[in-house]
Amino acid sequence: MKVLIVGSGGREHVIAWKAAQSPKVDKIYCAPGNAGIEEYAECVNIGVMDFDALAAFAEEKQIDLTIVGMDDPLVGGIADVFEARGLRVFGPRKNAAILEGSKAFSKDLMKKYHIPTAAYENFTDADTALEYLKTARFPIVLKADGLALGKGVLICNTLQEAQDGVKEIMTDKKFGSAGNCMVIEEFMTGREVSVLSFVDGRTIRTMTSAQDHKRAGDGDTGLNTGGMGTFSPSPFYTKEIDEYCQKHIYQPTVDAMAAEGREFKGIIFFGLMLTKDGPKVLEYNARFGDPEAQVVLPRMKTDMIEVMEACIDGTLDQVDLEFEDNAAVCVVVASGGYPVSYEKGFLISGLDTFKGKDGYYVFHAGTAKGKDGIVTNGGRVLGVTATGADLKEARAHAYEAVKWVDFEHKYYRNDIGKAIDEA
Ligand code: AMP
């Protein structure tokens, strides 16, 4: 079969790599893709929001399955456009992708269906929000309602910070229309875990757990980023916690969406906080995590294409997901200055070192073909992933491999997976 992948990051690279392993797949296209994805896919220069051009391409090439990696096109309704043209697509429709697209929606859903999450209020005007803050307890968390590249969450320690935050989100519209509405919620403490799952509208199959490192600097300092590194599994995500989440969070979320007439087919990414009062939902995403996918998919034994087809066909109950009994660590190699400002176009050396080395992978996040070779083309440039028998071995391998690649202003965190030592 022929597959089209929509997106251009490290997540889409690992999706392409995994799709290429499926005996069912003969040919892969990726729009727009990047220099690393080209190893597995023919990259076509169509923008991820150009749904008509993407659908026309899928028709012309007789694509059997389109996999949408990114949130923006899903929230914008790409799946609806493809379905209306009779094209098979993996990813939720617009009315289900709202689970990620609107934090106010997701909070209201959790409240209505008693899914554990932080206490909150939604606001549509700045004055009411400012009034509410006067009686609030700090720290407190402000969230722009819509998509904001993972940056629309502000943790405020004082009333002044929170007042400034309301102004940034709602008055100055720092995150654009994402700030037309805002959630103010209780600050939670605990360990964070990312659990990704396949969903067919009724049945949910969770993948192995992972943990992200969202801040730019070592020791969780600096600004929030899309994610600076991950490890999988999380040693803190025990069997008991999993059982609790399956019963109180995962299946109830799928059932709630179905009950609302918003049948969810695709990936639900549960961002969880393991609090002393039990696991609570921090956020939902409607797609694979990036860089969570880079540690979860390399550990997955099951044919990803088969699982995605089962999600579309509503036969996920007949699928068993299997994962290797090993561990993986991904260290994101960024361009110095990310997430604020950084330059592009630096030549990358050492990519060939990964060739033929089992258990070592370099997934491209922001790269392009330059005249002398592959160059940097984004803030997050590469995701160096390694597996190992356990987390410590995987971490040692990942930090060994991160030295193989080089480019000007190369930057990465030195403490990805440090939490493993506390397990
Ligand atoms: P989100 O995009 O909602 O996952 O938020 C980004 C990050 O902000 C999360 O990964 C957490 O580290 C942090 N965060 C979000 N909500 C809360 C909360 N209620 N309490 C504490 N930290 C939070």
Ligand code: GLY
């Ligand atoms: N790494 C977090 C995300 O993909 O949203």
